[in-house]
Amino acid sequence: MANERTFSILKPDATRRNITGAVNAVIEAAGLRIVGQRRIRMTRAQAEKFYEVHKERPFFGELVEFMTSGPVVVQVLEGENAVAKYREVMGATNPAQAADGTIRKQFAESVGENTVHGSDSADNAKIEIAQFFTDADIAA
Ligand code: UDP
Numbered sequence: 001m002a003n004e005r006t007f008s009i010l011k012p013d014a015t016r017r018n019i020t021g022a023v024n025a026v027i028e029a030a031g032l033r034i035v036g037q038r039r040i041r042m043t044r045a046q047a048e049k050f051y052e053v054h055k056e057r058p059f060f061g062e063l064v065e066f067m068t069s070g071p072v073v074v075q076v077l078e079g080e081n082a083v084a085k086y087r088e089v090m091g092a093t094n095p096a097q098a099a100d101g102t103i104r105k106q107f108a109e110s111v112g113e114n115t116v117h118g119s120d121s122a123d124n125a126k127i128e129i130a131q132f133f134t135d136a137d138i139a140a
Contacts, residue, residue: 003078003079003080003082004078004079004080004081004082004083004122004125005035005076005077005078005082005125005126005129006032006076006077006078006082006083006086006118006119006122006125007074007075007076007077007117007118007119007124007125007128007129007132008027008074008075008076008077008086008116008117008118008119009072009073009074009075009116009117010023010024010072010073010075010115010116011066011067011072011113011114011115011116011117012066012067012069012070012071012072012113013066013108013109013113013114013115014072014073014107014115014116015039015070015071015072015073016070017107019107019115020073022107023103023107023115023116026089026103026106027075027077027086027089027103030085030086030089031079031080031085032077032078032079032082032085032086032089033077033078033079033140034075034076034077035076035077035078035138035139035140036074036075036076036129036133036137036138036139037073037074037075037076038073038074038075038132038133038137039071039072039073040071040072040073040074040132041068041070041071041072042067042068042072043068044064044068046131047063047064047067047068048064049131050067050128050131051063051064051067059112062112063112066112066113074132074133076129076133076137076138077118078140082125083118083119083120083121083122083125086118086119087118087120088102089102089103089118090102090103090104090116090118091103091104091105091108092104093111093114094111094114095108095109095110095111095114096111103115103116104116
C-alpha cells in the first residue's frame with residue numbers, strides 16, 4: 001500500500017507526564033512521519049463526538065472525563081500502511097497485554113489512561129483527521 005494517513009492523539013496522561021517527545025520518538029523510529037500536530041484542550045463536546053461509537057459502553061463517562069482532563073496532542077501521521085503500522089506501534093488497548101516495545105507497553109498506565117489513540121481503519125482516519133485538521137494544517 002502506498003502512503004497512507006492516520007489520526008493520532010497523545011492523551012492527557014502523556015502531556016501530564018511530559019512524555020510527548022518520548023512517544024513521538026517511538027512514532028518516528030517506526031518510520032511514521034508527523035505531518036500535522038497541534039496541542040489542544042479537547043472540549044466535552046469534541047470528546048463526546050469523537051468517542052460517540054462507545055457512548056453505550058460503561059466506561060464512556062470516565063473516558064470523556066479523562067480526555068478533557070488536560071491537554072492532548074492531535075496528530076496526522078503518514079507512511080506506508082500508516083493505519084495498521086500505528087496500531088502495531090501503539091500496542092493492545094490494555095497495556096498489560098501490549099507487546100514489548102510498543103508505546104502502551106512502555107508508557108501506558110491503565111486500560112483507560114493508555115497514552116495514545118490511533119484510528120482503526122483508513123475510513124475512520126479520514127473522518128477523525130477532518131474533525132481536528134484542515135488541509136492547511138498538514139504539511140507532508
Ligand atoms: N477504554 C476504557 N476501558 C475499556 C476499554 C476502552 O477506558 O474497557 C478506553 C481506552 O482509553 C481506549 C478507548 O476507550 O483507548 C477506546 O477503546 P477502543 O476499544 O476503541 O480501544 P483502542 O482502539 O484505543 O485500542
